[in-house]
Amino acid sequence: MSLTLDAFQTLRGGLPVSAPITLSLAPGQGAALRGANGAGKSTLLRGLIGLAPSRGSAQLNGVSHQEPDRWLEQIAHTAHADAIKGALTVHENLAFWSRLYGGDPDRALHAFDLESLADRPAAACSAGQKRRLGLARLALAPRALWLLDEPTVSLDVAHTALFAEVLKSHLTNGGMALIATHIDLGLPLPPVEVAAPAPEAREDDPFLSGDWA
Amino acid sequence: MSPALALLGREVRLATRAGGGAGLGLAFFLIVVLMAPLGIGPDQALLGRVAPGIVWTAALLACLLSLDRMFQADLEDGTLDILALSPLPLELVVALKTLAHWLTTGLPLVVAAPVLALTLNLPDQALGLLTLSLLVGTPALSALGAIGAGLTVGLRRGGLLLSLLVLPLYVPTLIFGAQVTGYAARGLESGPPMLLLAGTTLLTLAIFPWVTAAALRINLR
Numbered sequence: 096m097s098l099t100l101d102a103f104q105t106l107r108g109g110l111p112v113s114a115p116i117t118l119s120l121a122p123g124q125g126a127a128l129r130g131a132n133g134a135g136k137s138t139l140l141r142g143l144i145g146l147a148p149s150r151g152s153a154q155l156n157g158v159s160h161q162e163p164d165r166w167l168e169q170i171a172h173t174a175h176a177d178a179i180k181g182a183l184t185v186h187e188n189l190a191f192w193s194r195l196y197g198g199d200p201d202r203a204l205h206a207f208d209l210e211s212l213a214d215r216p217a218a219a220c221s222a223g224q225k226r227r228l229g230l231a232r233l234a235l236a237p238r239a240l241w242l243l244d245e246p247t248v249s250l251d252v253a254h255t256a257l258f259a260e261v262l263k264s265h266l267t268n269g270g271m272a273l274i275a276t277h278i279d280l281g282l283p284l285p286p287v288e289v290a291a292p293a294p295e296a297r298e299d300d301p302f303l304s305g306d307w308a
Numbered sequence: 309m310s311p312a313l314a315l316l317g318r319e320v321r322l323a324t325r326a327g328g329g330a331g332l333g334l335a336f337f338l339i340v341v342l343m344a345p346l347g348i349g350p351d352q353a354l355l356g357r358v359a360p361g362i363v364w365t366a367a368l369l370a371c372l373l374s375l376d377r378m379f380q381a382d383l384e385d386g387t388l389d390i391l392a393l394s395p396l397p398l399e400l401v402v403a404l405k406t407l408a409h410w411l412t413t414g415l416p417l418v419v420a421a422p423v424l425a426l427t428l429n430l431p432d433q434a435l436g437l438l439t440l441s442l443l444v445g446t447p448a449l450s451a452l453g454a455i456g457a458g459l460t461v462g463l464r465r466g467g468l469l470l471s472l473l474v475l476p477l478y479v480p481t482l483i484f485g486a487q488v489t490g491y492a493a494r495g496l497e498s499g500p501p502m503l504l505l506a507g508t509t510l511l512t513l514a515i516f517p518w519v520t521a522a523a524l525r526i527n528l529r
Contacts, residue, residue, distance in 0.1 A: 144389075144393055146389060146392065146528050146529060147529060148529060167393050168395065170393070172389070172390075172393060174386050174389060175386070176384070176385050176386025176389075177385070177386060178385055178386040178387040178389070178390045179385060180318075180322055180385070180387070182321075182322055182325040182326060182327060182328065183318070183321070183322070183325075187318075187321075191314055191315075191318050192390070194310075194311055194314035195311045195314065195315070195394045195395065195396065196394065196395075232390075
C-alpha cells in the first residue's frame, strides 16, 4: 500500500518538462512539490492523472498508471481551475460531483465551512469561497491519493488552517498526498524538488540530422 | 440518480439558466424565418416553393450558434479535466452533452417549425413531414457539431473555424431534409429522401462519440 514513482517525468513535444522524479510514499505520508514558477509542478500532477504525456513508471497500491481505470479511481485531483459553474448554487455544484464520485455533499460542505453559502449562486462567491468549494470535492468520497495544485491560493489564514486540518485527517486515516505549494501548512511534508531537466537532444531531430535541407 | 442522468440534468439546467443560451437558437430561428418573406416579397407561390430550403437553412444556422461553447466553457473552468477523470467514459460524457444540446436547441426548432412554415405559405400537406424531417435530421446537426466543437475546443475564437468545419458536413442533412419537405409540398412520394436523411443521422450518431472523445483527449493532453 504505497505510491512509488520511478524516474517519472512529463514530456512536452517529446522533450522532458522537468528532471525525472523518484519518490515513494507510505500510507499516511505526504510530500510537498517545490520548484520555481514554471518548473513543471502542475504538469507533473497532470502527468500523474494521464492528462500530460509522461515516461517512467508510477505505482499506486500495486496498480500501474498505465491502467487508467483502476489508477484513477484511487485519486482525487484539484487544479488551479475549480471546475465550478457560476449559474448553479454552491450546493448544486457539489451535489453533481457527489453523484459522479459518491459521498455526501452536506458533509463536504460542513468540512469546508460552506454551509451558510449552500444556496448562493457560485458566481456570487468570492475567490476564496470558490476555492473552498473546489476543495470540498476532496471531502466527498475517500481516495487514497490526493494530488493538489496550489490548494491554498486565495484562502484566508483561518481557512488555510481549516484546509490543513482536513489534509491532516486524510493523512492520519492512511491517505497520501502530493502537494504543489509554496507555503508551510504546519504538517510534516518533506520537500520534493522539481528542477529543470538535463539538456537532451532529440534523436530524430530533423534539424540536427540535416533532413530538413 | 445515476451519474449519467446527473450529468444530463446538469447540462440541461445550465443551458436553461441565465446565460446558458438555450433560447438563443430558437430566437435566431424565428428571426431568420420571419425575415425571409420581408426580403423575398409577397409572392405566395414563390414563398411556398422556397419555404423548405429557408426553414432548413435557418435550422442549420440556429444549431451552429450555441455549439462553440459546448466543450469550451468546461475546458476553461476545469470541468472537462474532472469529467475526463470521472468513472464515466469520455464517450458517454460527449454523448450526454450532445443530447442536452439537442434537447435545448434542436427540439425547440422542431416544435416551432410548423408554426413558422405557415408564415412562408408552405402547403398544409407538407407541415407534418417538415416537422418529422426536422425531428429526424436535427440530432445529426448536434452530433456533427459536437465533432467540430471537440476539434476546436482549445482555440480562441474557435467559433468561426467551427462553422467552416461543420457547415460542409451539414450538406447531406440539408439536402435530404429540404427534399423531404419539398417533395411533400408538391404531393410527391417523400419516402426515399426521408430514408436517406435517417441514414445520415444514424451513421453520424454511430461514430460521433468516439471521434469527439478522441479530439478532446488530444486537446486535454
